[in-house]
Amino acid sequence: MSLVPRSRFKAESGSLSRRTFLTASLAAGGGLLLALKLPLSAWGAASGAGPVDLNAFVQIDPDGTVRLIMPYVEMGQGTYTSISMLIAEELEVDLSQVQYEHAPPNDKLYANPLIGFQMTGGSTAIRATWQPLREAGAAARMMLISAAALDWSVDETSCQAAKGEVIHLPSNRRLSYGQLAARAATIPVPDKVRLKDRKEFTLIGKPAKRLDAPAKVNGTAVFGIDAKIPGMKVATIAACPVFGGKLKSVDESKALAVKDVTQVVQLEDAVAVVAQHMGAAKKGLAALEIEWDEGPNATLSTADIVSQMEAASQKPGVIARNTGDVDKAMAGAKIKLDAIYQLPFLAHTTMEPINCTVHVKKDSCEIWVGTQVMTRAQSVAASITGLPPEKVTVHNHLLGGGFGRRLEVDFIGQAVKIATHVDGPVKVVWTREEDIQHDMYRPYFFDRISAGLDLDGMPVAWHHRITGSSILARFAPPAFKNGFDPDTVDGAVEPPYAFPNVLVDYVRHEPPGIPTAFWRSVGPSHTIFVVEGFIDELAAAAKKDPVEYRLALLKDVPRARAVLKLAAEKSGWGQNLPDRTGRGASVQNVFGTFLAQIAQVNVSNEGQVHVERVVCAVDCGIAVNPDTIKAQIQGAIIYGLTAALHGEITLKNGRVEQSNFDNYRALYINEVPSIDVHIVDSAEAPGGMGEPGTSALPPAIVNAIFAATGVRIRKLPVGKVAPKAG
Numbered sequence: 264m265s266l267v268p269r270s271r272f273k274a275e276s277g278s279l280s281r282r283t284f285l286t287a288s289l290a291a292g293g294g295l296l297l298a299l300k301l302p303l304s305a306w307g308a309a310s311g312a313g314p315v316d317l318n319a320f321v322q323i324d325p326d327g328t329v330r331l332i333m334p335y336v337e338m339g340q341g342t343y344t345s346i347s348m349l350i351a352e353e354l355e356v357d358l359s360q361v362q363y364e365h366a367p368p369n370d371k372l373y374a375n376p377l378i379g380f381q382m383t384g385g386s387t388a389i390r391a392t393w394q395p396l397r398e399a400g401a402a403a404r405m406m407l408i409s410a411a412a413l414d415w416s417v418d419e420t421s422c423q424a425a426k427g428e429v430i431h432l433p434s435n436r437r438l439s440y441g442q443l444a445a446r447a448a449t450i451p452v453p454d455k456v457r458l459k460d461r462k463e464f465t466l467i468g469k470p471a472k473r474l475d476a477p478a479k480v481n482g483t484a485v486f487g488i489d490a491k492i493p494g495m496k497v498a499t500i501a502a503c504p505v506f507g508g509k510l511k512s513v514d515e516s517k518a519l520a521v522k523d524v525t526q527v528v529q530l531e532d533a534v535a536v537v538a539q540h541m542g543a544a545k546k547g548l549a550a551l552e553i554e555w556d557e558g559p560n561a562t563l564s565t566a567d568i569v570s571q572m573e574a575a576s577q578k579p580g581v582i583a584r585n586t587g588d589v590d591k592a593m594a595g596a597k598i599k600l601d602a603i604y605q606l607p608f609l610a611h612t613t614m615e616p617i618n619c620t621v622h623v624k625k626d627s628c629e630i631w632v633g634t635q636v637m638t639r640a641q642s643v644a645a646s647i648t649g650l651p652p653e654k655v656t657v658h659n660h661l662l663g664g665g666f667g668r669r670l671e672v673d674f675i676g677q678a679v680k681i682a683t684h685v686d687g688p689v690k691v692v693w694t695r696e697e698d699i700q701h702d703m704y705r706p707y708f709f710d711r712i713s714a715g716l717d718l719d720g721m722p723v724a725w726h727h728r729i730t731g732s733s734i735l736a737r738f739a740p741p742a743f744k745n746g747f748d749p750d751t752v753d754g755a756v757e758p759p760y761a762f763p764n765v766l767v768d769y770v771r772h773e774p775p776g777i778p779t780a781f782w783r784s785v786g787p788s789h790t791i792f793v794v795e796g797f798i799d800e801l802a803a804a805a806k807k808d809p810v811e812y813r814l815a816l817l818k819d820v821p822r823a824r825a826v827l828k829l830a831a832e833k834s835g836w837g838q839n840l841p842d843r844t845g846r847g848a849s850v851q852n853v854f855g856t857f858l859a860q861i862a863q864v865n866v867s868n869e870g871q872v873h874v875e876r877v878v879c880a881v882d883c884g885i886a887v888n889p890d891t892i893k894a895q896i897q898g899a900i901i902y903g904l905t906a907a908l909h910g911e912i913t914l915k916n917g918r919v920e921q922s923n924f925d926n927y928r929a930l931y932i933n934e935v936p937s938i939d940v941h942i943v944d945s946a947e948a949p950g951g952m953g954e955p956g957t958s959a960l961p962p963a964i965v966n967a968i969f970a971a972t973g974v975r976i977r978k979l980p981v982g983k984v985a986p987k988a989g
Contacts, residue, residue: 321350321399323407327427327441329356331363334373335383335392336635337475338662338669339898340953341891342388344474348887349392352466353400353459355424356440358474365659368637368652383635384670384781386854386951389887393949401456403447410447411438461885461946470890475661487633487660490620492688496525498681499544499692502533502701505557505917506776510534514552521547528684535681537689545694560776560917568774568914569605572709576730580768581746584756587764592724596715598804604712604793605978608912609705609782610698610927615663617674617693621682623648628655628679629688633662635669643676648683666902667781670738671703699927700919704912705782706732706751707774708789712797720805721815725762727755727793730770732779746771753786754958758794759823759852760816777914783902784954787853795849795962796977799969809966810836810848822882822945823850826859829880829941834861843867844875845970849963855950857882857943860900860959863936864967870983874904874936874964879956881940884947892952893940899956900938905930907961911980 322330331350337343347361366373370380376395377387404424411429412419415436423430428437461468478484503509513534515527523543528535536547593599620631621644628648634640637657645652662669678691693701708731715724735750736743742750747769749756756767773779782788802812810831817824827850831837836846843866850859863876879896886892909928913920921927965976973987 321354321403323403323440323444323447325441325444327360327439327444329354329361329427329440331361332366332373333363334366334375334381335388336365336633336659336662336665338383338633338635338665340388340895341473341475341888342383344471345389345887345891346392346396347474348466348471349389349396350400352464353397354404356427358466358471360427361474366637368641368655368657370638373637381636381638382670384665384667385785386856386953386955388953389949390855390951393885393887397458398456401458402453405453405456406447406450407440407443409450410443414438414443414446467887468885468889471888473891479661485660486615486663487620487631488615488618488663488690488692490631490658490660490690492620492622492631492690495620495688495690496537496539496685497541497544497690497692498528498535498537498685499541499548499694500533500535500677500681500697501548501551501553502697503555503557504700504919505555505560505563506778507560508532508558508917509556511554511556513554517550517552518547521550526685527551528681530677530680533677535691537681537685541692544692557917558776563775563917564915565913568707568777569709571774572707572730572772575770575772576709576711576728578770580728580730580770582766582768583747583749583752584765584767586762586766589724589726589764589766592764593713593715593726596723597718598716598720599713600716600797600800600804601711601713602797602800602977604708604710604796606705606708606789606792607910607979608707608777608779609906609910610702610912610921611664611666611668611782612699612924612927612929613662613664613666613668616695617668617698618691619675619678620688620690621675621678622688623679623682623685626650626654628682629658630656630675630679631658631660631690632675632678633660633665633669634672634675635662635665635667636672639672640675643672644679647676647679666783667785668702671780673703673778695924696922699912699921699923702912703778703780705788706734706779708793709772710789710793712793714797714801716801716805720801720807720812722760722762722801724764726766728768728770729755729790730772731789732773732777733771734779734781734785736771738781750781750786752790754790754851754853755786755794757852759820759850759857760798760813761819762816776917783899784853784958787851787954787958788903788906791849791851791853791958792961792965792979795851795959796965799847799962799966800975803969808837809970813848813850817850820852822857822943822947823852823859825943826850826857826880826882829943830859830861830878833880833939833941834863834876834878836861840971841865843971845967845972847963847966847968847970849959849966851955851959853958854952854955855884855948856952856955857950858896858955858959860956860963862960862963862967864964864971866968866971866984870985872908872964872968872981872984873934874908874967876937876939877904877960877963878939879941879959880943881952881955882943882945882947882950883952883955884945884949886942886945887949889942892942895952896940896956897938899954900960901930901935903957903960904934904936904964906957907964907979908934908981 524547
């Protein structure tokens, strides 16, 4: 499988009929181009607008190559392999026969049906494509069989597709898909298709090697930062160190004296040095004499933000869920518990630094980048340049990690602004320091939670108040209604447990000047920590085993019970452990996936935390590619463990104090625990897999620390564990 240039087909804005596409495809190259429609999502177009037209496409070339126009991006999660498996399964071809092309920006053709516009994120890629892309493969297969039957003048029922050919079973005559493609393009697209039964799968559910791995190993894979355009210059930037500040003045003379520096570009809140190469750009940037107007946030500190959030959290919020009568149940409870949980700002720290290459001409703009939001990249460039969107070409590339950072287009807009001052293409690259100190951060959360228990220690009342910023209010305003952010409370509104009386409310509080954005596992990255940490507190108050306590509350959720029991069994739950070593559990149902984790943690006498082992059981529905699922969970656990032990962005005098991996720690290789992943055999439709492993881990860790030491941790990162008082 390879990535090929998208030269034979260019989708313009607007709605095209199936027949128009089929005819255009036939005229373009004699191959079959299959278009399919996907439903509108809850976030999609205005009511009554009808279905989203022509969303994803399967092309069969005359040589038999199956070319998938990929509406999602590959950022290390294995999406290109799994999506290709869906097509290949129903089309009856080997993965080796499939190639893919990045889709161009076009919301009408390539919108994610679960989101409403062209976007990769929220662990939606397989969930969104599971049905429609298999239907696309099955419809293409049926059209090819019909074409062969017409050619042979035989009944279609006597023909069968296999390995890229149609076979006439009585005579064993064969025609390749390439031979049949032109005629198949003249056959009406079937309105109904028969999808394979699960027991008929030959690819789905079987381990498949990552199709993008060879190119990444041999160095031929092309990421955004690898863009090389003739005549290209390189720029790097310095933005105001205080969020909300502006550029006051700059002395460019010393920078312009650096060899190979060509110019200095001043923006409202940043300065860029343009040069023939990155080395010169960095030297030129260091030589600048900059004076900043630091603005209203010049004295802001983390303590200020937390103090404001604590005050905000004391007032009732917008009700996200209200079941039963919490006040009455709490008043009659035999045991009452309450706690405050806090989670810090977090940076994304993708492996590939932030970058974007842009060439602005008088009548066009061309962009080379790795982005999760193609149409938003196009739109921001059009807005800045004043060009119509169709004059902005976006070349998307492989992403060296996204984690939500490349859902944002701030860096793309900045690069376009710089490029408007540069003659020819310019690649803008952020240093790691710029990346960490000017990220768009996972929000700080300040949660109040309380519960009332009956005589048996079981919960009769549950109240969870979430205080934090709303990403959706900025990112997707239609989804933010009446002060309510469904993403921020995801994982808290519908915990899997049976609580008779539940109140969940949300207080929106925006930290002054600090930009916040989605971070891997988004809302559940904080809600699962709070819910699962507090459930452990209830079990301790009831003097019950944490796993048994959870199982009793999961009696009506068999999939959640099953993963928890499996993880506990495989971890050796209940078996003896050395002193200061404990196991902690967590279970969740987020992103359409049920997942449980058991962490085994040792805490040294000096308070150092070492996570020795993590056992994970997952029911993600039908496992399209088990190898990818295991890799996703392993990577998510490492990402979550890094955040739980070390992740924290802090501010002092309006500035982010962390600057690189020396003070914003990544997990060292010797800190990586043993990770065991067990996939439950399931017939349910696939759930999301990019993020659940991250949100489940931090609570399992702090619960294990309590089991090992008796110390309860309600604030991340863990750091050193102080001895229990008394």
